[in-house]
Amino acid sequence: MSGSQSSKVLKFSGHGYLRQRLILATLSGRIIKINKIRSEDNDPGLKDFEASFLRLLEKVTNGSTIEINYTGTSILYKPGVITGGKIYHECGTSRGIGYFLEPLVALAPFSKQPFDLTLTGITNDNTDISMDSMRTVTLLQLKKFGIEEGLELKISKRGSAPLGGGEVNFKCPIIRSLKPMQFTDEGRIKRIRGIASCTRVSPQNANRLVDSARSVLNRYIPDIYIYTDVYKGEESGKSPGFALNLVAESTTGVLYCSEQAALSGETPEDIGSRTAKLLLNEISKGGCVDSLNQWLILLLMVLGPEDVSKIRIGKLTAFTIQYLRDIKDIFDVTFKIKLDTTNNSLLLACVGVGYINYSKKTT
Incomplete structure (x- = not known):
């Protein structure tokens, strides 16, 4: 990415898709500005869990700067280097631990040190992905791209809503680059x-x-x-x-x-x-990835080597459709989408950007 392109501020508006935009900015090194965060609401600006997620993002990176305006309705985010390491974070009880951990799964493999992240709060609720689904499904998506050894999510305490009290530990190895992926047989x-x-x-x-x-x-x-x-x-x-x-x-x-x-x-x-x-x-719905994890597979395909990766998806969620738009804005990668009329599934293909984690030395 050229210097002029990476220094240009990308603008978004609204509180929707806040986490994904911050994660994409962190991976790409792009500076982003998000305006009009609940600016029309009676209680405008960032909610406590969003501010907490920003604090966690600061903990797992080094050199990130986050400027929030007086009313909390605007953020300017300049991403730093993903450093990882041993980190502890209290997630509170406004949202489940899944709200905080889910987006970080995409950052962890490209860190300087392996993630050893302990999070406390609610492990199961109906708003955010549970720790069980993250352990049994989300983390297994990473294996398709060559991230395996030392990948672990341990639930040491369970915490139900509303008071939580749960605790989990997430460990993720670091890699230099991802493998391409072709996954079209359901x-x-x-x-x-x-x-x-x-x-x-x-x-x-x-x-x-x-x-x-x-x-x-x-x-x-x-x-x-x-x-x-x-x-x-x-x-x-x-x-x-x-x-x-x-x-x-x-x-x-x-x-x-x-x-x-x-x-x-x-x-x-x-x-x-x-x-x-x-x-x-x-x-x-079919496809080779479930609704909850479409975004992760597609993002890892974008970060993959400069080769074609391909996935079959049953039906794109509204969240994924917006994710594809944000990927286009931030990474300038467009997916080729083809309808398979035999079972109404979609075949999505893209050429990766050849993302390399320079912190990880080649052995």
Whole structure:
């Protein structure tokens, strides 16, 4: 990228897609300005969780400068170097830990030192991706690009909403460059796995979650195993709650996931059957990556070597469509999108920018 291009300030407006724009700016070295952050609201400007995410971004980088105007409705972000290392961050209880960790998964492989990140807060809620889905699905997307050894997400304490009290540790190795990826064969679903977790409620709730999900899924496939994960005492956080995470795996290694956490007054039976139906809905969309993880696969394809990477996607989410626009603005990479009329899926291909992590010495 030429000096003049990288020093030109890219402008965005609104609070939507804030994290992805900050991550893309960090990876590309582009300076960005985001205006009109809830400027029309009664409570204008950044929310506490967004300010907390900016603080976390400062912790994992060196030399980043963030200028926020008096009302909090405008940010100027000049990215520094991704440094990683051992970091501790309290995520609070306004949003789940997933809000903070999910975008950092894209930064971690390109760091100076391997990430060893401890985050505290809510591990399962219905707003942000749960730690179970991140561990069983999101991190496995990185393996397709050659990031494997030492990749780990450990849930040491679970924390249900609203008070949280959970704690996780994320470790990620660093690499010099990614491998190209071609992934267009969906295969057939061969098994379903899951985790039924509960904190500060009767362990029987976990068994009820399992039975309820199985009653829906048994009609679809026989190979189902749902683990029960019951946390007690110190490790069970500060609020009672239960949640279910389901993952379907195909013969070619495609992973589809669904998850739900209980809201007040809901029974394990409600959660079990709803999560199972959401999983079947996710499978029916097809493609080689589920809705939650489209953005990550596409971003890693862009950062890949100057070679063609290709992925089959069932249906693009609104979030992914905006992500593709932001990738075009920041990295100047356009995807070629072709409709496969045999099953109405989309084939997306791009040539990577040949991103290199110069902090990682070649061995």
